Amino acid sequence: MNVASSDDEHYLLPVDDEHQYDDLDDGMLALSLALTHFSTQEDRYIRDHDLKVRAFEALQDGKDKNGNSGTNSHGKLLHRLRRHSVIDLPTHHPHPLVATRSKHLPGSQPSEYTNALPEEYPSSELVDLYEKVKMCLDMRHKYMDLSLQRCELDNPKNHDKWEIYPPPPKPTYKLKNKFNQLPGQHTEEDDIDMNKFPMSDVNANDRFELRHNDQDVYEVIDKTTGEPISSAPSLKEYYTDLNKIARISSDGPIKSFAFKRLEYLETKWNMYYLLNDFEENKQSKRNPHRDFYNVRKVDTHIHHSACMNQKHLLRFIKYKLKTKPNEQVIFRDGKLLTLEEVFDSLKLTAYDLSIDTLDMHAHTDTFHRFDKFNLKYNPIGESRLREIFLKTDNFINGKYLAEITKQVFEDLENSKYQMTELRISIYGRSYDEWDKLARWIVNNKLFSHNVRWLIQVPRLYDLYKKNGNVTNFHQIMVNLFEPLFKVTLDPKLNPNLHIFLQRVVGFDSVDDESKPERPINAKHFPPASEWDGSKNPPYSYYLYYLYADLVSLNNLRSALGYNTFVLRPHCGEAGDPEHLISAFLTTHSISHGIRLRKLPFVQYLYYLDQIGLAVSPLSNNALFLTYDKNPFFSFFKRGLNVSLSTDDPLQFSYTKEPLIEEYSVAAQIYKLSGVDMCELAMNSVKQSGYEASIKKHWLGKNYMRGGVAGNDIEKTNVPDIRIRYRDETLQSELSLVEYYTSLNKERI
Numbered sequence: 141m142n143v144a145s146s147d148d149e150h151y152l153l154p155v156d157d158e159h160q161y162d163d164l165d166d167g168m169l170a171l172s173l174a175l176t177h178f179s180t181q182e183d184r185y186i187r188d189h190d191l192k193v194r195a196f197e198a199l200q201d202g203k204d205k206n207g208n209s210g211t212n213s214h215g216k217l218l219h220r221l222r223r224h225s226v227i228d229l230p231t232h233h234p235h236p237l238v239a240t241r242s243k244h245l246p247g248s249q250p251s252e253y254t255n256a257l258p259e260e261y262p263s264s265e266l267v268d269l270y271e272k273v274k275m276c277l278d279m280r281h282k283y284m285d286l287s288l289q290r291c292e293l294d295n296p297k298n299h300d301k302w303e304i305y306p307p308p309p310k311p312t313y314k315l316k317n318k319f320n321q322l323p324g325q326h327t328e329e330d331d332i333d334m335n336k337f338p339m340s341d342v343n344a345n346d347r348f349e350l351r352h353n354d355q356d357v358y359e360v361i362d363k364t365t366g367e368p369i370s371s372a373p374s375l376k377e378y379y380t381d382l383n384k385i386a387r388i389s390s391d392g393p394i395k396s397f398a399f400k401r402l403e404y405l406e407t408k409w410n411m412y413y414l415l416n417d418f419e420e421n422k423q424s425k426r427n428p429h430r431d432f433y434n435v436r437k438v439d440t441h442i443h444h445s446a447c448m449n450q451k452h453l454l455r456f457i458k459y460k461l462k463t464k465p466n467e468q469v470i471f472r473d474g475k476l477l478t479l480e481e482v483f484d485s486l487k488l489t490a491y492d493l494s495i496d497t498l499d500m501h502a503h504t505d506t507f508h509r510f511d512k513f514n515l516k517y518n519p520i521g522e523s524r525l526r527e528i529f530l531k532t533d534n535f536i537n538g539k540y541l542a543e544i545t546k547q548v549f550e551d552l553e554n555s556k557y558q559m560t561e562l563r564i565s566i567y568g569r570s571y572d573e574w575d576k577l578a579r580w581i582v583n584n585k586l587f588s589h590n591v592r593w594l595i596q597v598p599r600l601y602d603l604y605k606k607n608g609n610v611t612n613f614h615q616i617m618v619n620l621f622e623p624l625f626k627v628t629l630d631p632k633l634n635p636n637l638h639i640f641l642q643r644v645v646g647f648d649s650v651d652d653e654s655k656p657e658r659p660i661n662a663k664h665f666p667p668a669s670e671w672d673g674s675k676n677p678p679y680s681y682y683l684y685y686l687y688a689d690l691v692s693l694n695n696l697r698s699a700l701g702y703n704t705f706v707l708r709p710h711c712g713e714a715g716d717p718e719h720l721i722s723a724f725l726t727t728h729s730i731s732h733g734i735r736l737r738k739l740p741f742v743q744y745l746y747y748l749d750q751i752g753l754a755v756s757p758l759s760n761n762a763l764f765l766t767y768d769k770n771p772f773f774s775f776f777k778r779g780l781n782v783s784l785s786t787d788d789p790l791q792f793s794y795t796k797e798p799l800i801e802e803y804s805v806a807a808q809i810y811k812l813s814g815v816d817m818c819e820l821a822m823n824s825v826k827q828s829g830y831e832a833s834i835k836k837h838w839l840g841k842n843y844m845r846g847g848v849a850g851n852d853i854e855k856t857n858v859p860d861i862r863i864r865y866r867d868e869t870l871q872s873e874l875s876l877v878e879y880y881t882s883l884n885k886e887r888i
């Protein structure tokens with residue numbers, strides 16, 4: 141680890157981050173300018189900074205000369221504390237309210253955290269900025285509370301009595317490592333018994349009734365009161381809130397303010413790391429047994445149809461071609477074709493097949509070409525091979541994909557410490573999709589301790605409309621949500637779906653974000669049933685309907701004791717900044733989020749609320765942002781809640797352990813320490829939708845308490861000193877929000 145050089149780099153190129161402001165972005169010209177001399181903007185920044193330092197020094201000198209200077213009777217003490225806090229660990233920040241209570245005048249700062257205060261004497265502008273921050277956070281909390289996404293304990297699956305079937309495996313080695321086992325340790329794997337899944341006899345149709353409100357959002361009516369059990373903000377309120385945040389975030393002063401806070405956080409981290417890296421290593425070395433390889437890590441963002449690597453898929457195709465050439469696999473052009481016939485029509489034999497002919501790797505020719513990337517899902521560029529091998533709903537009922545999936549599960553189980561949350565599609569094109577998917581999962585017994593599921597909903601209304609699958613947007617939402625409401629009200633209606641849903645943790649919204657769309661403040665948006673034109677609704681509109689229907693669904697499920705879901709969409713990979721704002725309001729956490737580097741204020745909000753970001757730098761590198769420009773490490777240093785994920789191993793990975801590959805590349809590029817990697821792994825578990833009882837096993841039984849009290853180094857391998865730094869830094873930022881907003885109240 142070469143701390144000096146990375147620090148040098150940081151100081152030599154302060155200009156890099158300054159570029160977060162301009163929208164021209166990553167042009168080579170800007171870069172070359174930056175290397176030779178400072179632009180006016182940078183010049184001003186440096187000059188401002190110099191001025192401040194001088195003013196600060198003058199102030200300190202004045203105080204020293206006068207001994208006790210006017211306003212503060214602890215001038216010297218303050219001075220010493222200040223120096224002390226700059227180079228030391230943050231020790232203890234009293235809550236600012238405590239400070240105000242102890243008769244500090246508004247304006248005379250609480251001395252202990254002078255270091256963190258943005259201004260010596262708070263101006264009304266500053267108070268105003270903090271008010272805005274607080275307003276945005278409050279808005280988000282309202283949306284999260286309504287949809288039961290905020291508090292882990294709102295989800296029945298996180299309660300102690302929640303039953304998980306099949307249960308987590310006992311800590312023994314799997315069959316393959318038989319020779320590693322102690323005598324008597326080995327137990328035969330239990331086969332999954334369908335009758336053991338928790339079922340429910342409750343038919344809640346006599347208690348609740350389903351209907352749509354005037355926005356075409358589902359409402360669950362309690363029959364005894366005649367009132368809905370929950371209500372989401374209306375489409376209009378949502379867009380008003382969205383516009384409010386969008387306006388604030390594009391305001392000059394608040395952008396500079398947030399930018400400075402983020403810079404401060406990063407600089408503070410550098411200082412912390414410089415001084416405590418040795419101590420951290422010492423503590424983690426002292427911790428027995430645990431290391432990066434045996435801390436739990438969850439792949440928080442990975443697509444099921446690309447979860448195997450290419451070599452795996454290639455081997456599987458060859459194997460099928462050799463062993464089952466005469467199996468009928470597809471119905472094309474009016475006749476049934478066997479696998480051999482399919483390959484004959486492609487003029488290929490098993491021997492010809494190689495990774496090169498498969499051609500599914502995406503890192504050379506897909507940059508800024510999402511359209512090309514989508515074609516990479518076709519083996520050898522042939523959609524019929526994708527249909528045969530990578531679809532769940534095909535002529536062979538997804539048999540091949542189920543087999544490959546099982547093999548992937550087996551690899552994961554053998555690795556023991558790697559988990560994945562696979563994203564699988566429900567398109568909303570037809571009403572029976574849920575039924576088919578659940579049947580596929582259950583019939584093929586695709587259950588594993590190492591796997592949970594997310595449902596990805598592609599934003600393809602325009603396509604379905606063109607093909608005549610749907611007449612309006614509302615129909616997609618009906619296809620997507622009605623089966624879920626029905627099975628929640630009466631699980632016996634579709635036991636497969638009820639069982640599958642126990643392993644589903646949330647919903648995702650997917651597609652190419654860089655497609656142009658109409659701006660959110662354009663005009664009034666119609667309710668879903670009136671969206672019947674040929675145009676695709678914007679990202680924010682999709683998110684609203686997913687969110688609003690989820691409010692009702694979650695409240696119903698929670699009332700009946702079934703697990704609830706969260707929204708974890710793809711967001712901020714490319715495209716409009718508004719995506720990140722709509723996700724800020726409506727979602728639990730997001731995938732990607734790299735566009736946050738352009739939005740200091742929104743980034744600061746994501747920091748303050750610790751919204752999870754599942755970043756995939758290798759995927760970004762192939763599609764939207766080269767590795768060296770990826771903001772991942774900067775996010776990490778600032779203390780955003782980031783985890784590493786693979787996105788599409790089929791297109792981006794070379795090895796059998798894609799998640800480790802992702803960590804490994806990041807570790808080498810960014811020079812991550814063992815502690816950094818373990819912290820990332822810990823973040824991934826926290827972001828994941830695993831049941832609390834399992835998270836307790838992986839992170840320590842008090843993990844929900846957060847901070848040092850919630851850390852168990854024997855499980856996480858993250859030293860308390862690191863956790864304390866993160867926690868105190870965050871608490872001190874949050875208490876500034878409280879402090880400054882409370883000043884305004886006092887004035888009133």
Ligand SMILES: [Zn+2]
Nearest residue numbers: 441443710787
């Ligand atoms: Zn993805």
